Amino acid sequence: MKESDKSLGVAVLGCGSVGSQVVRLLQEQAGDLAARVGAPVELVGVAVRRLDAAREVEVPEGLLTTDAAALVARDDVDLVVEVIGGIEPARGLILSALEHGASVVTANKALLAEDGPTLFEAAEKAGRDIYYEAAVAGAIPILRPLRESLAGDTVTRVLGIVNGTTNFILDKMDTSGAGFGDALQEAQDLGYAEADPTADVEGFDAAAKAAILASLAFHSRVTASDVHREGISEVTAADVASARDMDSVVKLLAICELRPGADGGEDAVAVRVHPAMIPRSHPLASVREAYNAVFVESEAAGQLMFYGPGAGGSPTASAVLGDLVTVARNRLAGTRGAGESAYAARAVLSMGESRTRYHVAIDVDDRAGVLATVALAFAEHDVSIQTVRQEGRGDDAQLVVVSHEATDAQLSATVAHLRTMDIVRDVTSVMRVEGVAE
């Protein structure tokens, strides 16, 4: 690509963990970026909340401003990077940037999952790009592969470990036997979890990413409110130990599936976030600490996995800059990339309609006929059993049941029923099972 004389002006909104690294890379890699884009890319402004805050990067004299709205409206701004986060003012600033003719790169999963279509429509109307690779799984290229590399294939399922904090906690629980509280504390001490860990631990962050992944994978609009969400705060050391006994490991998964529609009709989409047991032999099981990975199944390609750091200022900035090069090239070529692809407009199933497999550990009395009695309880609620294992003797007698696919309602009814039975001392662990062929 020939280098053009005209440089492209970049405004960066936000200069925190991610923004400061974007600013650093824009400066350090200026030569390479110019060669790869085909024109110099020049930082023309950086919007922040506080002019005098300490920053991880030295912002060139005169570029810092608290007036983000004025910055995005400037004539010399061709590209806007939004790394403020949250809904407002991020949304308003992005819309204004597009209206003023800028192309946009954002890492804002919360906004995209809540109101993506508004942004996509504004971009379409303005004839500009909005790219957001950094919004899911940080540095890992996953959105571009889904929307481009797999565009000639049919994606049937996406299983993602897309939240580093919860993966760190669950990994600690697995390796050290710690309970949730201790593992969370360790994650906080090491800076992997925030003081208020709710967004991560209760699965809100993963649910936003699941919505984004499902939208792209299934060419349909899926928002965060479509995602059934359960966090990991109720995962116990007993659950993790029980998984270990099954040669499995507990992970918080973002699961996006293409499912046959209710009455044999059109395929529909099921999207959910919850802890689940996966076998240790599954590629996702070896994703340790705060790493992320996304496992994709498609009809022709088969099973793919994308692995890497899911967060951190510098990895996330790498993804932002990759998008920036693309939208900058598009701009020079006077074109735009493929916009939103929601033509399939598939229905989203509610969790009630969704079917998963379950692992249930039950402390039972050590008497003859217990297994048959428990099996009957499952059968009464139409939950078919794949395997049942009897373990321990006397006071330690336990049954471990893995079911075939069943609905949440069926399973809850079964567990409630089990709890009323006098041969059942306790139901110690109920956990979904993923990553195993039916």
Add this chain to the structure above:
Amino acid sequence: MKESDKSLGVAVLGCGSVGSQVVRLLQEQAGDLAARVGAPVELVGVAVRRLDAAREVEVPEGLLTTDAAALVARDDVDLVVEVIGGIEPARGLILSALEHGASVVTANKALLAEDGPTLFEAAEKAGRDIYYEAAVAGAIPILRPLRESLAGDTVTRVLGIVNGTTNFILDKMDTSGAGFGDALQEAQDLGYAEADPTADVEGFDAAAKAAILASLAFHSRVTASDVHREGISEVTAADVASARDMDSVVKLLAICELRPGADGGEDAVAVRVHPAMIPRSHPLASVREAYNAVFVESEAAGQLMFYGPGAGGSPTASAVLGDLVTVARNRLAGTRGAGESAYAARAVLSMGESRTRYHVAIDVDDRAGVLATVALAFAEHDVSIQTVRQEGRGDDAQLVVVSHEATDAQLSATVAHLRTMDIVRDVTSVMRVEGVAE
């Protein structure tokens, strides 16, 4: 994207393992492809060598032809998929297709690694695209992430398991203790290795892919002849056992590195394919059977891995179709994707200048002072030792040395020297070590 009325005509050259699946997907996914491209994509011709051969797909009446040259020159052909393989006639057909105004998708690693620049220049001149995701690691999206997602980052190293046949053989040797010959036979029996396995086993296939990966990762021209290549036919059961003792596994790796230039000058590129030991804790170590994976290190993103099926008609066709959607979209938009990026024009180091770490297993006499004597031999050739472990007693006495980085020449001289020493009974295994921090 609005659907256009005008359809795009596709010619597929070759209807073997990959071509037949491309033809199948073009037909089965016609509706989705039209929606994703923005216009119908219509198969207008399929070139083969033999009209009457049995095919894995039913090619619609009248589309088969043996005259590939006439097909690519047709007015109604907008997109050409080349899946014949080999240098000629593939190269001539691609050049003719571009000259006649078609955009091209190819899976031909041999041609790209031998003569990529000729193709890229022809595409540039014609103002058309040439895309080739399927040429490296089959279905795994790796070229697009390298050229686009990581375009704002600096890739420092690529380690790839990019040949399924050799990975299958080495995995068998690891799990069953088999020798190379038996494992190759099993691979042939199961259809993972061809009757003449040379291209895979001697690393030619991996070397072609290494050249393609290095070109994209380092924005420089690298051809197959730049790649230092060693196959796996000399890997012994003893090497694999020795790796196992080190909690490591032997893999055939395609290695592309950015290295400080000879006298502190410009960075240069080192590209090589050889068997190496990697620790079992490395993400590449768990890539089993015929699967492929590419591990990428970059300055900002850190460590990424891309995993999936590296071959097979249907997975490879998925990658071809992904490219096809992109070049078709570009065509409708009247634009083209980023072409060759070779602006960095880095020098390629010869293997003599390249430095790697070595694992050397030496059967020695069980006498006092042996370790010191052997260590001295390494020192004499300026090979610095990281660890040395003494194992066994009496006739089983063995030293296992892992060196710091050294050149091939230094190491060969050391091994030759060791073989002349009377306390050395045999040098039983010499193997490079990768995936460990220096």
